[in-house]
Amino acid sequence: MPARTSATTRRRTTRRSPGARRRRPNRHARRRGRKTGVALAIAVPAILFGAFLVGAALLAGSFRMSWADDLALAPDDRAPAPPPIIEPAVAGYRFEQLTNACTILAAGRDLGFDARDQTIAVMTAMGESSLRNIDYGDWETSGVTNPDGSRTTSIGLFQQQDSWGTRDARLDPYTAATVFYRAMAERVPDRAAVEPTLVAHRTQVNADPYHYARYWDRAVRVVAAVTGSPMEGDRIDGIPHCPRA
Numbered sequence: 001m002p003a004r005t006s007a008t009t010r011r012r013t014t015r016r017s018p019g020a021r022r023r024r025p026n027r028h029a030r031r032r033g034r035k036t037g038v039a040l041a042i043a044v045p046a047i048l049f050g051a052f053l054v055g056a057a058l059l060a061g062s063f064r065m066s067w068a069d070d071l072a073l074a075p076d077d078r079a080p081a082p083p084p085i086i087e088p089a090v091a092g093y094r095f096e097q098l099t100n101a102c103t104i105l106a107a108g109r110d111l112g113f114d115a116r117d118q119t120i121a122v123m124t125a126m127g128e129s130s131l132r133n134i135d136y137g138d139w140e141t142s143g144v145t146n147p148d149g150s151r152t153t154s155i156g157l158f159q160q161q162d163s164w165g166t167r168d169a170r171l172d173p174y175t176a177a178t179v180f181y182r183a184m185a186e187r188v189p190d191r192a193a194v195e196p197t198l199v200a201h202r203t204q205v206n207a208d209p210y211h212y213a214r215y216w217d218r219a220v221r222v223v224a225a226v227t228g229s230p231m232e233g234d235r236i237d238g239i240p241h242c243p244r245a
Helices: 002-073 095-111 115-129 138-142 173-187 196-204 213-226
Strands: none
Touching: 095 115, 095 173, 095 213, 115 173, 115 196, 115 213, 173 196, 196 213
8 A cells, every 4th residue: 555655646746747847937937027027117217218318418519509609609798898988178177167167258358357367257166166057056055144144045157146136147157257257356456466266255255265276276277278278188179169368
């Protein structure tokens, strides 16, 4: 019995062995299939992503080349701008102010005043209004009052108050200058021997006798330029011209 059992067992084992060997390759094939699928699932997106990166790099390179070409063809924004047009000036006074100086000189010439008197008149207007025909004065800018406490009413080139004439007269440069010359002749008859700033002070009756001193050299320079004899360093191109004193 033991011998048959052993033989039978071997025969059964022998008959089952081929079947067992045939099934094992199938299991291995299924395993290889699953591994291949997983690998493809990983590899395909990676390949697509790599292709996307390559395409993006090529596109960026093309854009940079195109942008560089555009810059090469475009005008250079960093090129220096043309120099600005500078308005002619003398001693810091520009065309409108120099025109007013010329008017002051003309009024003095018409009245028979000499070159010194005319230069004193220009100096006075520099100290009063910076040669601008303005329609306001010390009260509006600084709250200055007269000695009696009333507010000042000064306007125009010479900052003349109501006692000097009508508003229209004081705002007309030629008329205002004429009024100044007449007051100067009356109040400072010995002016040829008086320092220019004191002549202006006695004519204007202002608080500081030496207020106008700082403007004398500028007045001399302006008068020389507008009468055609500019001092060294001054240009007369583009500035108003008026007859000599």
